[in-house]
Amino acid sequence: MRLVARDRAAEVPDLGWVADDDVVLVDDAGRPTGTAPKSAVHHDATPLHLAFSCYVVDDAGRLLVTTRAASKPSFPGVVTNTVCGHPGPGEPLEDAVRRRARDELGVALEDLRVVLPGFRYRAAMGHLVEHEVCPVLVARASAADLLPDPDEVDDATWVPWAEFSADVLAGRRTVSPWCTEQVPLLAALGSDPHSWPAAPLDALPPAARLGDVAGTG
Numbered sequence: 001m002r003l004v005a006r007d008r009a010a011e012v013p014d015l016g017w018v019a020d021d022d023v024v025l026v027d028d029a030g031r032p033t034g035t036a037p038k039s040a041v042h043h044d045a046t047p048l049h050l051a052f053s054c055y056v057v058d059d060a061g062r063l064l065v066t067t068r069a070a071s072k073p074s075f076p077g078v079v080t081n082t083v084c085g086h087p088g089p090g091e092p093l094e095d096a097v098r099r100r101a102r103d104e105l106g107v108a109l110e111d112l113r114v115v116l117p118g119f120r121y122r123a124a125m126g127h128l129v130e131h132e133v134c135p136v137l138v139a140r141a142s143a144a145d146l147l148p149d150p151d152e153v154d155d156a157t158w159v160p161w162a163e164f165s166a167d168v169l170a171g172r173r174t175v176s177p178w179c180t181e182q183v184p185l186l187a188a189l190g191s192d193p194h195s196w197p198a199a200p201l202d203a204l205p206p207a208a209r210l211g212d213v214a215g216t217g
Contacts, residue, residue, distance in 0.1 A: 023086040024050040030133045030205025035089045042074060044127050049086065050207045051132035053119070053178060054097050055186065056082040056107060057193045058143045063164050064105070066148070067155040068176075075125050077154065080176035084134075092210045097137055105156060106147030109139035115196045116185055117203035123177035133205045136182055138193050161193050 022035040026048050041047055056064045064082040068075055083104055087096035094112055101107050116136035123130050148156045167173035168183040175183075189196040201209065 021086065022089055024089055024207050026050050026133050026205065026207045030207055032207040038086065042128055042130070044124075044129055046129040046131040048120075048131050048133060050205070051084060051086050051130075051134040052093060052097055052137060052208075053081055053084045053134055053182060054101065054109075054112075054137045054139055055193065056101065056105075056109065056139050056141045057161060058141060058158060061161050061192060061194065062143070062158040063161045063193070064107070064141070064143075064146070065157050065159045065164060066105070066153050069150065069152050069154050071151065074128055074130060075123075075176055078125075078176045079174065080179045081182065084178070087208065087210075090210065093135065093137075093204070093208045097139070101139070101141070104149050104152040106149075107141040107145045109141055111194075112137055112139040113196075113198040114201065114204065115189060115199055116182065117199040117201070117208075118205070119182060119185070121178050121181055130178070132178075133207070134178060135204055135208055136186070138186075138196055140194070162191065 021038055023038050023041060024032050025034045025036060025041070027033050028048065041049060066080060066082055068078050068080060070077045083097070083101050085096060085100035087093055097112060098109050101109050114135055115138050119136050120133045121130070143158055146156060164173065165183050165187045168175055168180065169187065186196070
C-alpha cells in the first residue's frame with residue numbers, strides 16, 4: 001500500500017504544500033497503521049488518515065468562518081469552518097488543534113472540547129481526494145486575537161452561528177464538503193455552540209486518544 005500510495009502521489013503535479021508533515025494513517029476502525037508525508041498520501045485514491053475540524057466561536061456566539069487560501073493544494077478558495085488539520089504522529093489531538101489555530105489564525109483557544117468524535121468523510125476536488133477520520137471540536141476565542149496567515153487563509157470573518165448554520169442548511173451558503181456534512185450534526189446539538197455537550201472520549205477513534213482533550217468519560 002505504501003508503494004501504491006507513493007506511485008499515485010507521483011502522478012500528481014507538485015502541489016506546493018505549505019508544510020509536508022507526516023500524517024497518521026488509520027484503518028477502518030480508526031486504529032493507527034503507520035505514517036506518511038502529507039504530499040505522498042493525498043492523490044485520487046487518498047488512504048484513510050487522521051484529521052480534525054474545529055469550530056471557533058467568540059463570547060457572542062459568532063463563528064469564525066474562513067476561506068482557504070487559493071494557493072492551497074487541497075480545496076483551494078473554499079469557504080469552510082474555522083480550522084482543520086492533521087495531528088502529527090504521537091501528537092495529542094488537543095495540541096494539534098491549538099497549534100493549527102495559532103499558526104493559521106493567530107488565535108488562542110479556550111474551552112476546547114470534542115463534540116462529534118466519530119465524524120469521517122470522503123470528498124474529491126479535481127484530482128485530489130480528502131479521506132479522513134475527522135473528530136469535530138468546538139472552542140472559544142477572542143475576536144481581537146485574529147491574525148490570519150495568508151499562506152493558509154484568504155479571508156476570516158465572524159458570522160453569527162444561527163445565521164451561518166441556517167444558510168448552510170438551506171443551501172444559501174456554499175461551504176466545504178466536510179463542513180456541509182458537519183453543520184446538520186452540530187445544529188442537532190443545540191442552537192448555542194457554547195452549550196454543545198462534550199462527547200465521551202472513548203468514542204474518539206483510537207488514533208486520536210493520545211493525551212487529554214476535554215470531554216466526558
